[in-house]
Amino acid sequence: MYQINALNPKEEGHQARKRFGQNFLHDQRVIAKIVRAVHPRDGENIVEIGPGLAALTAPLIGECDALTVIELDRDLAAGLPKRVPHPERLTIIEADALKFDFTTLFQPEKPLRIVGNLPYNISTPLLFHLLTFGGNIKDMHFMLQKEVVDRITAVPNTKEYGRLSVMIQYYSKPSFLFEVPPGSFNPPPKVTSAVFRLVPYETKPIVAKNEKALARLVAHVFTQRRKTLRNSLKGMLSDDAFEVTAINPMARPETLTLAEFVSLSDHMLEA
Template sequence: MLPSIAQHANQHGIHPLKRYGQNFLFDFSLCEKIVRVSQLKIGANVIEIGPGTAGLTRAILASTPKSLTVIEADYRCVALLAEIKHLYPNLCIIQGDALNWKLSDLTTNDHKIDIISNLPYQIGTTLLIQWLKSTNYINSITVMLQREVVDRICAKPGTKTYGRLSILCQLICDVQKCFDVAPKAFYPPPKVYSSVVRLSPLAVIPEISIIERVELITRTAFGERRKMLRSSLRSLDKNIEDILYSINIDPESRAENLTPTDYLTLANLKLNFLS
């Protein structure tokens, strides 16, 4: 029988450290809610990044996955996780930086994974973009991030929060914002609200080379988002105005006016800059 999440952390002398960006979740009911919205199936193979004091870890294990692999940078938390492993042999603990691990190192195409994490905010977006390029290994991604980042992921064209992250996520996944989480849910409380978002890879996903072109085009367009596309995208092709007309895009539009599909159409063209 395990002690409460907070008691377990106290037994191991674990307190939040700024260098790891730690804000611990001691509310097990909230952890259970995250697992519920993930739609995790019995017998799933799961990966969790930054388990910390293992509140979410416990909730995932209670859902009877086939395996749960956690990657934790803080050595103090590894001993705590090892105690949980005595009760749940299907828990695999890796101590290290999640940025150094590829999904291909952790699974195979034959055993796709579900990712469920309260992500360290300083690396959350970087990890998510990495995963978007490895969706052949993924069933679903359910993560908690800053609310402003989740709002960007889910943003629609023409809104202030719509941008490169919105486009990449929506071209590759079906995205669903699940719920917001107030700062008081954490210890210590962060200065911002958080949100949980679920991403499910689409049935048909553009090739990596096309996604990389989308990244380049959106970086160019949103790098000068106040300019009309005929100006902001001129570096892609000197005939960009005619090209935009040919695919029914108004050259006087701005970056936030194009849909993800519009950017995909552009990425599939043989622009001089991309050839």
């Protein structure tokens, strides 16, 4: 595996920019663990979001024959070729990943594999943006604040279980991989981070009749998570919905499974 030195943004001539949510990873052990988790290989369609100072880019490109990176910061994008061992393997796209059309990167028989240390300030909308490309993505490996990863991977009847858990798990299978301490970054963030994997479903195991209705119902009940379902959903469900779905109207939202949320959303009244 290609090895790089620990990165210091100031030594590299770059000041971390708060508006881009920049915290640069420099811990070699963490970098190596992420690369092992991704397990890049020749011939794969690998995309890195937010390569920054190439802490991940350099070892990734040392393991595969091609790598596409998406970087919003023009200064960082310009410096990437000199920071990697095989710049001829690198394709740089200067763009905002939150607005980027990932269909432009699709290749026949080569589903996307996406990796990145995501800016924490746009992480949730970016995940949902990526999941709209569904079965064309093989897997995603990301680092976010541990609190958010805990919510993404949470199961029913836990305090972390909520809207993010239900909706991410509707579109994909998440797996918590490992924690990353603040000292692994420069500048260090104020929170512990974590690396996780998302595998989007090519065919969803549970399908809602109306996905917008599901999203609306889930968002609604978790803004009132201390209320019973009957009180929270008054006027949104038909009178017999709880009886037909065999769901306890006195239950609270954190006790419901994904399948039960889908079942309820399928009985929502039309607005």
